[in-house]
Amino acid sequence: MSSQPISDEAKNCEPEASAATPPSAHTPFIAPGGDAYFNRELSWLAFNERVLAEASNEQYPLLERLRFLSISGSNLDEFMMIRVAGLVGQAQRGIDRPAIDGRTPSQQLSAIREKASAIALRQQDIWRDLRALLAASDIHIADEQRIEASAHQWLEAFFLDEIMPVITPQALDPAHPFPFVHNEGMGLLFTLSRDADEEQIMEMILIPGALPRFVRVPGEIAGEGEAIYISIASLIQRYAKKLFPGFTIKGDGLFRVLRDSDIEIEEEAEDLVRTFRSAIQRRRRGQVIQLELEEDFDPQAEEILLEQLGVHEAAVIKTDGIIGIDGLAEIVKEDRPDLKFAAYSPRYPERVREHDGDLFSAVREKDIIVHHPYESFEVVVDFIRQAAADPDVVAIKQTLYRAGSQSAVINALIEAAENGKSVTAVVELKARFDEEQNLKWASKLERAGVQVIYGFTDWKTHAKMSMVVRREDSGFRTYCHFGTGNYHPVTAKIYTDLSYFTADPKLTQDAAKMMNFVTGYVEPSGLKHIAIAPLNLRQEICNRIDTEIANARAGKPAAIWIKCNQITDEAMINRLYAASEAGVRVELVVRGICCLRPGVAGLSENIRVKSIIGRFLEHSRIYAFANGEPMPSAQAAVFIASADLMERNLDRRVEALIPILNRTVHDQVLQQVLLANMLDVEQSWWLHSDGSYTRVEPPTEGDTKPFNCHRYFMTNPSLSGRGGALEAGGVPKLSLRKGRSG
CATH class of the missing domain: 3.30.870.10 (Endonuclease Chain A)
Incomplete structure (x- = not known):
C-alpha cells in the first residue's frame, strides 16, 4: 500500500x-x-423502522434496497419469536412486573402489535414499489397467474421432477391428525370438491424448509438479460391440479407460523450439552406466537388453523402482499453488480506486511488495532493459523461465541491441537440461534484433542478473546487478541468491529486471569487494567x-x-x-x-x-x-x-x-x-x-x-x-x- x-x-x-x-x-x-x-x-421497533427506511433510500442501488427490506423482515421475525414470545409468556402467567417505562407485559403487547402491524403494512408498500422497479430492471417476481407461456413448459417439468416428489398432501379430517408445523414453517391449504360426488375436502401441503423460497427460470428460457422468479408457494398453487386429480380446486391460501424460540436452561442442569440438545428440539415445537395469512384466506380454513395451532386472533397477521419478507434475500443474490454496492475489498494491515506477514513480530514491535470490515478479518484468522504452525507456540486459549457454519478459526484450532499445542476453547452454547452449530463445533474440537469448556451455566461468555503463549529468547510471552465482535467470517464482512492485538504484559496478565475465571471459575484477584x-x-x-x-x-x-x-x-x-x-x-x-x-x-x-x-x-x-x-x-x-x-x-x-x-x-x-x-x-x-x-x-x-x-x-x-x-x-x-x- x-x-x-x-x-x-x-x-x-x-x-x-x-x-x-x-x-x-x-x-x-x-x-x-x-x-x-x-x-x-x-x-427496538423504532430501530427496525430505520432499517426499513433504507429500503426506500433512493441513493442506494436497487438490490441493496431489497436487502434492507429482507433484513427488516428477518429482524421482525426474530423479535416476535424472542421478545414478544417472552412477553406473551409473562402475560399468560399473570406476571405484571412493569418494564423500565412502567408498562406491564399486557400493555407492552398491545403497543407492540399496533406498531408491528404498521411496520408490516409499510413493508408491503415498499415491496410493491421495489417489485415494479425490479421489473423495470428486468428482474421479474411472478405469481401463479403471471407466467409467460415460454416458461410454462420448463416450470411444469421442474414441478413434476423437483417439487412434487418432495411435498406431501395431507387431508384434514378425523382420520388424519393435524400435522405439526415447525417454526417459520409455511404451508398451503386447499379447499377441494370431489368431482364424483362433490364432497368438500380440505388438504394441507407443508412446504419443506429444504426447498428454496424462489425458483429462477433459466436465462435461455426467460430471455436474454431477463430474470424471472416464482415462489415455491406460487409454483405449487399453479400446478396443484397435478396433485389432486379427480378434484376441483375451490380455493387455496398460504400461511406461515412463528413460534416461541427462546431457550431457558435450568441452572442445576447436570449435563449442559444434553440439556441444550433437548432444548433445541423443544424450540422447534414452541408455542405459536404469530400466524401470517393471505388477505383472502378461506374463513373455514382460517378457523381450522386457529383451533389446531392454538392461536389467539390477536396474533394473526393478514396481508395482500408477500408472506415471509425475509425470503426476498434470495432475490438479492441475483448476479447484477449494477444493482448492488460497488464491490469492496478490505485492506490487509500494511504493518503486518512489512514484517513479511509475521503477526507476532508486528505485534511484538507495537500494538495494532484492526477495523473490520474495512480491514480484513484474515488477519484474525492468520493470528491463530500462525500460532498453530509455529513450533515455539505452546498454548492457545480462545473464546467462541458465534463462529459461523464455515469457520477458518475452528479449523486453525484443530490444526494447532493436531500439531501438539495445548489448545483450550470456551464454546458458548447459549449463543441464540447458534446453539446447534456451536454443539457441532464443540464435538469436532473435542475429537481433535482440544480441551472444550462450556463456561458458566447461568452466564453467557460473551467476551471475545484469544491468547497465544509463545516461547521466546527472553522467556514465555503472551500475545492477545481482543475483539468487539465474534470470530465469524461472514459477519466480519458486514459488521463494523475492532480487533486489538497486543503483547503488553499489563493486559496479557489480566487476560490470563480472565481466562482462568471462565475455564475454572477462579475469580480473579488483582486485576490492574481489564474490567x-x-x-x-x-x-x-x-x-x-x-x-x-x-x-x-x-x-x-x-x-x-x-x-x-x-x-x-x-x-x-x-x-x-x-x-x-x-x-x-x-x-x-x-x-x-x-x-x-x-x-x-x-x-x-x-x-x-x-x-x-x-x-x-x-x-x-x-x-x-x-x-x-x-x-x-x-x-x-x-x-x-x-x-x-x-x-x-x-x-x-x-x-x-x-x-x-x-x-x-x-x-x-x-x-x-x-x-x-x-x-x-x-x-x-x-x-x-x-x-x-x-x-x-x-x-x-x-x-x-x-x-x-x-x-x-x-x-x-x-x-x-x-x-x-x-x-x-x-x-x-x-x-x-x-x-x-x-
Missing part, C-alpha cells in the same frame, strides 16, 4: 456545528420515573462517569463519548442523567435500542443520541471519557468492549472492557473511529425527547461535502495498521470544528 493523497471526503471532514445539531424542540420537564425512559421493545463483567465492569464505567461529574463540578472539561448497540440499563441511564445535570457533555452513538430520553430540561439536556444505519452494521463498542481535558485528546480514557449498556451484559454475561494504553491505537480509536461516527451526517438519525427519530440534515451552506463515516473508512487506511510506507499526512485527520467537545 502506497501513500495516499487526502481524499475529497477528508478535506471536508470538519462540518460546522450546525451540521451536527438536532433540531430544537420544546420539551417539558420530566422527573425521574417511568416517563424518563423509553420502552425497550418500542425502541470483567459481571465482576467489576459496571463499577469501572460508573467510576469513570463519576470522575467526569467531579471534573464538571470543578470547572474542568468533562465529556463522555460512547458508541454501542443498545442502552437499556436503568442504573446506567440514571448515571448518565446525573452526568448531564452536572454539566457533562454526553454524546451517544446507539445503533439499536435506547431507553434513555435525551434533550430533556433538568434531566438530560446535555445528552445527544444518534443512530447510524448504512451499508455496514455498526457493532463495535467504544467508551471514552475526557479525563480533565477537552475531547478528543491524548489524555482521554478510552476503552473497547464486548458489552453494551444492558443489564444482561453488565450482570449476567462474562464481558471484557479493555483500556487502550498504546498511543497510536488510542488515537485511532478515539480520533479516527469514534470521532468519525460523531461527525457522520449522511447515515445518521437523531433521537428526540419524544422518542421519534429523524435523519440528520447535512449542511446546506457552502460546498462542504456531507461526511459519511463508512465512505471515509473505505477510502482511508487506519492509523495503527498503516505501516511506515505511509506518510503521516496520508491519513486525513478528523477534528471537531466549533463542536460540542466539552
Whole structure:
C-alpha cells in the first residue's frame, strides 16, 4: 500500500456545528420515573423502522434496497419469536412486573402489535414499489397467474421432477391428525370438491424448509438479460391440479407460523450439552406466537388453523402482499453488480506486511488495532493459523461465541491441537440461534484433542478473546487478541468491529486471569487494567462517569463519548442523567435500542443520541471519557468492549472492557473511529425527547461535502495498521470544528 493523497471526503471532514445539531424542540420537564425512559421493545421497533427506511433510500442501488427490506423482515421475525414470545409468556402467567417505562407485559403487547402491524403494512408498500422497479430492471417476481407461456413448459417439468416428489398432501379430517408445523414453517391449504360426488375436502401441503423460497427460470428460457422468479408457494398453487386429480380446486391460501424460540436452561442442569440438545428440539415445537395469512384466506380454513395451532386472533397477521419478507434475500443474490454496492475489498494491515506477514513480530514491535470490515478479518484468522504452525507456540486459549457454519478459526484450532499445542476453547452454547452449530463445533474440537469448556451455566461468555503463549529468547510471552465482535467470517464482512492485538504484559496478565475465571471459575484477584463483567465492569464505567461529574463540578472539561448497540440499563441511564445535570457533555452513538430520553430540561439536556444505519452494521463498542481535558485528546480514557449498556451484559454475561494504553491505537480509536461516527451526517438519525427519530440534515451552506463515516473508512487506511510506507499526512485527520467537545 502506497501513500495516499487526502481524499475529497477528508478535506471536508470538519462540518460546522450546525451540521451536527438536532433540531430544537420544546420539551417539558420530566422527573425521574417511568416517563424518563423509553420502552425497550418500542425502541427496538423504532430501530427496525430505520432499517426499513433504507429500503426506500433512493441513493442506494436497487438490490441493496431489497436487502434492507429482507433484513427488516428477518429482524421482525426474530423479535416476535424472542421478545414478544417472552412477553406473551409473562402475560399468560399473570406476571405484571412493569418494564423500565412502567408498562406491564399486557400493555407492552398491545403497543407492540399496533406498531408491528404498521411496520408490516409499510413493508408491503415498499415491496410493491421495489417489485415494479425490479421489473423495470428486468428482474421479474411472478405469481401463479403471471407466467409467460415460454416458461410454462420448463416450470411444469421442474414441478413434476423437483417439487412434487418432495411435498406431501395431507387431508384434514378425523382420520388424519393435524400435522405439526415447525417454526417459520409455511404451508398451503386447499379447499377441494370431489368431482364424483362433490364432497368438500380440505388438504394441507407443508412446504419443506429444504426447498428454496424462489425458483429462477433459466436465462435461455426467460430471455436474454431477463430474470424471472416464482415462489415455491406460487409454483405449487399453479400446478396443484397435478396433485389432486379427480378434484376441483375451490380455493387455496398460504400461511406461515412463528413460534416461541427462546431457550431457558435450568441452572442445576447436570449435563449442559444434553440439556441444550433437548432444548433445541423443544424450540422447534414452541408455542405459536404469530400466524401470517393471505388477505383472502378461506374463513373455514382460517378457523381450522386457529383451533389446531392454538392461536389467539390477536396474533394473526393478514396481508395482500408477500408472506415471509425475509425470503426476498434470495432475490438479492441475483448476479447484477449494477444493482448492488460497488464491490469492496478490505485492506490487509500494511504493518503486518512489512514484517513479511509475521503477526507476532508486528505485534511484538507495537500494538495494532484492526477495523473490520474495512480491514480484513484474515488477519484474525492468520493470528491463530500462525500460532498453530509455529513450533515455539505452546498454548492457545480462545473464546467462541458465534463462529459461523464455515469457520477458518475452528479449523486453525484443530490444526494447532493436531500439531501438539495445548489448545483450550470456551464454546458458548447459549449463543441464540447458534446453539446447534456451536454443539457441532464443540464435538469436532473435542475429537481433535482440544480441551472444550462450556463456561458458566447461568452466564453467557460473551467476551471475545484469544491468547497465544509463545516461547521466546527472553522467556514465555503472551500475545492477545481482543475483539468487539465474534470470530465469524461472514459477519466480519458486514459488521463494523475492532480487533486489538497486543503483547503488553499489563493486559496479557489480566487476560490470563480472565481466562482462568471462565475455564475454572477462579475469580480473579488483582486485576490492574481489564474490567470483567459481571465482576467489576459496571463499577469501572460508573467510576469513570463519576470522575467526569467531579471534573464538571470543578470547572474542568468533562465529556463522555460512547458508541454501542443498545442502552437499556436503568442504573446506567440514571448515571448518565446525573452526568448531564452536572454539566457533562454526553454524546451517544446507539445503533439499536435506547431507553434513555435525551434533550430533556433538568434531566438530560446535555445528552445527544444518534443512530447510524448504512451499508455496514455498526457493532463495535467504544467508551471514552475526557479525563480533565477537552475531547478528543491524548489524555482521554478510552476503552473497547464486548458489552453494551444492558443489564444482561453488565450482570449476567462474562464481558471484557479493555483500556487502550498504546498511543497510536488510542488515537485511532478515539480520533479516527469514534470521532468519525460523531461527525457522520449522511447515515445518521437523531433521537428526540419524544422518542421519534429523524435523519440528520447535512449542511446546506457552502460546498462542504456531507461526511459519511463508512465512505471515509473505505477510502482511508487506519492509523495503527498503516505501516511506515505511509506518510503521516496520508491519513486525513478528523477534528471537531466549533463542536460540542466539552
